[in-house]
Amino acid sequence: xxxxxxxxxxxxxxxxxxxxxxxxxxxxxxxxxxxxxxxxxxxxxxxxxxxxxxxxxxxxxxxxxxxxxxxxxxxxxxxxxxxxxxxxxxxxxxxxxxxxxxxxxxxxxxxxxxxxxxxxxxxxxxxxxxxxxxxxxxxxxxxxxxxxxxxxxxxxxxxxxxxxxxxxxxxxxxxxxxxxxxxxxxxxxxxxxxxxxxxxxxxxxxxxxxxxxxxxxxxxxxxxxxxxxxxxxxxxxxxxxxxxxxxxxxxxxxxxxxxxxxxxxxxxxxxxxxxxxxxxxxxxxxxxxxxxxxxxxxxxxxxxxxxxxxxxxxxxxxxxxxxxxxxxxxxxxxxxxxxxxxxxxxxxxxxxxxxx
Numbered sequence: 001x002x003x004x005x006x007x008x009x010x011x012x013x014x015x016x017x018x019x020x021x022x023x024x025x026x027x028x029x030x031x032x033x034x035x036x037x038x039x040x041x042x043x044x045x046x047x048x049x050x051x052x053x054x055x056x057x058x059x060x061x062x063x064x065x066x067x068x069x070x071x072x073x074x075x076x077x078x079x080x081x082x083x084x085x086x087x088x089x090x091x092x093x094x095x096x097x098x099x100x101x102x103x104x105x106x107x108x109x110x111x112x113x114x115x116x117x118x119x120x121x122x123x124x125x126x127x128x129x130x131x132x133x134x135x136x137x138x139x140x141x142x143x144x145x146x147x148x149x150x151x152x153x154x155x156x157x158x159x160x161x162x163x164x165x166x167x168x169x170x171x172x173x174x175x176x177x178x179x180x181x182x183x184x185x186x187x188x189x190x191x192x193x194x195x196x197x198x199x200x201x202x203x204x205x206x207x208x209x210x211x212x213x214x215x216x217x218x219x220x221x222x223x224x225x226x227x228x229x230x231x232x233x234x235x236x237x238x239x240x241x242x243x244x245x246x247x248x249x250x251x252x253x254x255x256x257x258x259x260x261x262x263x264x265x266x267x268x269x270x271x272x273x274x275x276x277x278x279x280x281x282x283x284x285x286x287x288x289x290x291x292x293x294x295x296x297x298x299x300x301x302x303x304x305x306x307x308x309x310x311x312x313x314x315x316x317x318x319x320x321x322x323x324x325x326x327x328x329x330x331x332x333x334x335x336x337x338x339x340x341x342x343x344x345x346x347x348x349x350x351x352x353x354x355x356x
Contacts, residue, residue, distance in 0.1 A: 002177040007142045007167065008033035010178045011101060012041060014149035015073050017180055020099070021047035022072040024061035026054060028080045029113040030169035031103035035075060055080045059087030066096035067206045069194030071153055075101035077169075078119050079110055081127075088162055089128030092223070093208035095193075097156035099149070100134075101165045103172035106331035114331020115169030117253060120308035123166050124282040131220055133227040135163045135234055136281040138252040142176035148279075150181060155234065157189050159226055166281060168304065170254045170333070230283060237285035238277040241267065242292045245274025247343050250289065250313050251302040252278050255334065259302050262339035271347045281309070289316040296321055298346050302339055303327045 005013070012034050015023075023042055025035045035051065042049040052058035058074050065072040076084060081102045091098055104119045106112040121127075123136045135155050137148040145167060152163040195204050210216035241263055242248060251259040256277040266273035276292060278285050289299075298321055301310040310325045317323055326342045328334045 002179045004175055005142060005178050006033055006173060006175050007145050008103065008172045009037045010142050010146045011075070011149050011165070012037035014146035014180060015099070015153070016041055016045050016047070018150040018153040019071045020073050020153065021045065022062075022065040022070045023047070023049050023074065024052050024058040024065070024072070025074050025076060026052055026058050026080060028077045030105055030115070030172050031075050031077045031101065033172070034101065034103070055083035056087065059084040059091075062098050063087060063091055063094070063096060066091065066098045067094070067195050069191035069196055071097075071157075073099040073101065073153075075103070077103050077105045078107050078116070081119065081122065085122075085128035088134070089126075089130050089132055090208050091162045092128075092132035092134065093130065093219075094206050095160040095223075096162070096206065097153075097160050098162050099152045099156055099165065100162055101149075102167070104166065104168045106329070112331050113169065115171075115254060115304065115333060116329070116331055117168055117255060117304035118306070118308070118329065119166065120281065120303070120305060123164050124284070124312075132223065133230065133282060134161065135159070135230055135283070136166050137163065137236075138166050138279055138281050139171060140253050140256050140277065142171070142174065142178045144279075145171060146178050146180060159230060160193070161226065161230075166253070168254050169331075234280060235283045235285050235287070236279035237288040238279060239288060239292070240275040240277070242274035242276060242295075244272055244295050245292060246272045246295060246297045247347050248274045248276060248292045248296045248299045249302055249339065249343065250276045250278070250299055250309070252281060252309065253304075255302050255304055258334060258336050259339050261336040262343060265336065265340045266343045266347070269344075271343060273343050273347075278309070284312045284316070286312075286316040289313060293317070293320055298322045298324060300324045300326060300339075300342055300346055302334060302342075304333060305329055
């Protein structure tokens with residue numbers, strides 16, 4: 001059965017159904033409905049909701065709950081995530097699974113409360129200090145917010161690593177019909193590493209401090225091997241009308257929804273356009289980009305920022321085709337008409353003639 005829900009609320013319900021029983025966070029627009037929803041629902045499910053005194057406090061509470069083996073989540077929006085970055089690095093270094101939700105707003109600085117995608121670098125290039133990675137999932141609908149929330153908890157436990165769900169203010173605030181996975185018994189998780197009391201066994205130590213550089217290097221190599229496995233096994237993307245596409249748009253999240261409409265409009269005008277939508281921003285779907293190059297003459301990356309994912313698209317293409325960029329910043333959202341105009345302009349160059 002489908003129900004009409006706001007995106008932020010759908011994340012909260014999906015988290016509870018996925019076995020999340022601890023949430024620590026701090027209110028910030030445009031994600032506040034998520035902790036508001038969990039403040040009511042988590043205690044009903046036998047869980048713990050706590051509004052921390054700050055984002056820094058919240059992420060360190062996540063560290064404690066994750067270390068004790070709990071399924072735990074935190075959420076925030078852009079500047080709040082910035083405050084959590086030190087703790088996120090600690091979580092990755094200590095191999096603690098958790099889910100981190102970022103419903104992005106305009107920036108830099110405090111910016112504004114309107115939607116943006118300007119946290120791409122922060123999410124995919126580490127953000128915090130040290131050599132670490134997170135799987136970053138980019139939903140494009142309320143249904144995907146729910147589905148990928150559930151998947152995020154599974155991936156976090158699978159790799160003992162933080163996983164980020166990266167949305168934006170439109171997805172968090174919009175309402176759409178959503179269905180949830182049937183409630184089933186959660187599979188048993190190996191939590192033998194957790195600090196659950198050590199009577200009858202050797203104690204577990206969860207730590208990210210290695211004063212011996214050789215030990216720290218061994219730990220880093222272990223982490224890098226885990227990240228390699230993530231990159232090999234967890235890439236997700238969606239393609240649309242790319243089989244014969246000569247102009248391929250690359251976009252994620254809300255921008256991808258709008259770009260899809262522009263692609264359809266271009267097709268109606270005789271322009272063979274297509275869309276590649278990364279669902280994992282890290283690991284990035286390089287092969288999905290490379291797979292369209294046989295027919296593709298040029299690519300257009302569309303983002304709600306000044307140009308961030310476009311760098312990964314250019315790396316994937318490796319100079320084989322021109323990669324153009326169109327973006328809006330500060331909370332402004334590109335329209336399908338604007339994207340269509342960019343496709344037309346690129347097509348005029350690619351085809352050697354103007355397209356009206």
